């Protein structure tokens with residue numbers, strides 16, 4: 001177990017810059033999730049920590065050592081790959097013991113560690129099988145087994161669940177989280193799924209276009225996104241964003257006026273953000289026309305037209321509204337996010 | 349491949365395949381049967397599918413007329429060395445071209461491939477002069493060295509390179525994280541997974557060496573040193589006429605290892621394919 005520090009990390013492929021100065025501090029034993037849209041550089045960053053990509057600029061430290069020029073094997077990390085990368089010609093037991101074998105561990109020690117990992121992950125009955133004889137979830141578990149056997153300083157995961165079906169993903173999500181709680185090893189986990197990020201992370205790093213947009217605890221990011229990008233990325237369904245002006249009378253978006261919390265300063269070029277669950281139905285309020293009603297059972301998701309904008313509301317009550325009907329919306333004034341439309345930065 | 353054909357369709361299909369088999373099986377059958385016919389029966393018309401009279405002495409005569417056992421050994425050990433050497437060189441070269449970044453690697457690979465375009469008839473005279481200078485004429489060295497460092501090996505390198513390129517890089521990265529260096533990754537991860545490609549290379553190289561005809565004729569002069577294809581042409585009577593039955597007996601014995609190699613390596617081939625079951 002060790003802290004990991006990334007200091008002004010840059011990366012270019014040839015002359016194409018991919019990462020533009022990344023600073024992240026990962027505490028000892030922390031579970032950090034790197035999340036962001038496809039192509040933002042998450043895998044590149046993770047692979048740089050692993051030592052599979054060279055560092056163009058900046059420093060990567062694991063524990064007290066700067067590891068920029070160390071081979072992966074000398075960094076004391078373990079990595080779980082998206083496609084598991086199990087050795088097809090070796091049994092589960094050999095796969096799991098492989099790294100120990102090549103670090104000069106004795107037969108007894110290897111067997112002991114492999115059995116220990118197999119017990120944790122429920123792999124005992126599968127030890128003599130080949131990867132091709134396993135299901136997707138089992139392979140996933142073997143890949144994790146291979147990582148924990150060695151007791152490394154840091155675990156690195158690159159979208160480990162993206163090849164599993166939705167149900168299994170939820171199960172494995174819990175297992176990885178449980179494993180982290182049990183072993184307490186510093187973990188860096190890459191995903192583009194914000195639900196995975198929210199549910200698993202101690203700390204989320206939101207990346208976009210090779211930059212860090214915001215770092216924080218999941219609920220902090222949810223409650224106070226630093227900018228429009230994070231606001232739109234974290235949360236599902238996404239936060240409603242309405243462009244307009246902040247005036248003394250409220251937020252003007254075309255013909256629609258939305259209520260504002262007290263004490264916000266005027267701005268001509270702003271975005272009004274409100275999460276779907278922070279809209280409620282009331283007798284009086286902002287009029288909106290129902291476009292689509294999607295009952296989910298526990299809640300109802302409604303798509304509404306608000307002037308020329310489309311917004312989504314999520315309501316606890318079971319709505320009987322028909323498309324075309326007019327309802328009145330009441331935004332929760334404590335949960336309004338205001339952003340600058342040009343910079344995307346937060347205003348309130 | 350699983351298809352759900354009706355029994356009647358199956359019968360028809362197998363019938364058709366049997367008919368299509370005839371042109372491939374008949375020459376082998378004719379070789380086998382004619383090798384035990386007296387020479388006068390070989391050209392009987394219509395040809396006999398089953399010998400009228402058997403004469404097994406042809407097989408003994410093969411060994412009396414020439415040092416056939418010796419020639420057999422020559423062909424066998426040369427083919428084995430060439431196959432082994434080519435497998436080592438082509439797998440390492442193919443891996444290097446597929447995975448190791450070095451300057452101009454693609455350009456160098458193109459140059460190597462160009463070697464395939466030059467027919468062996470063009471290079472045989474300069475090769476002869478070279479081996480003459482090295483004092484290797486009427487030795488087996490040219491037959492061993494030319495294929496290992498020549499066109500067959502280039503082709504094998506190409507096959508291996510294509511295979512290694514298709515192997516998931518993640519496997520090798522996992523091995524790097526697990527603590528393996530470049531050579532161990534090649535030896536313990538890439539090469540075992542390359543069994544199907546190696547099997548193909550082995551079959552191809554063995555056959556090429558076993559059937560080599562032009563080079564032995566050019567480089568070898570004493571019957572003790574001859575290889576089989578060259579020896580087969582030497583079963584003639586005092587007037588230079590071919591002794592067909594004896595020649596076909598020798599040809600039968602020549603063909604057997606080829607069939608054996610094919611059967612053995614083909615199994616390897618299929619097993620290797622099953623092992624590479626790299627799924628999602």
Ligand SMILES: Nc1ncnc2c1ncn2[C@@H]1O[C@H](COP(=O)(O)OP(=O)(O)OP(=O)(O)O)[C@@H](O)[C@H]1O
Nearest residue numbers: 013018036037038039040041042043044045191192
């Ligand atoms: N070997 C390479 N050569 C050149 N460009 C590369 C290379 N690898 C990645 N890139 C570029 O770097 C950027 C970041 O890629 P990366 O794989 O890190 O994205 P990612 O965030 O992991 O995306 P995804 O969610 O799709 O996996 C992309 O624009 C990609 O095109």
Ligand SMILES: [Mg+2]
Nearest residue numbers: 042043044159
């Ligand atoms: Mg990626």
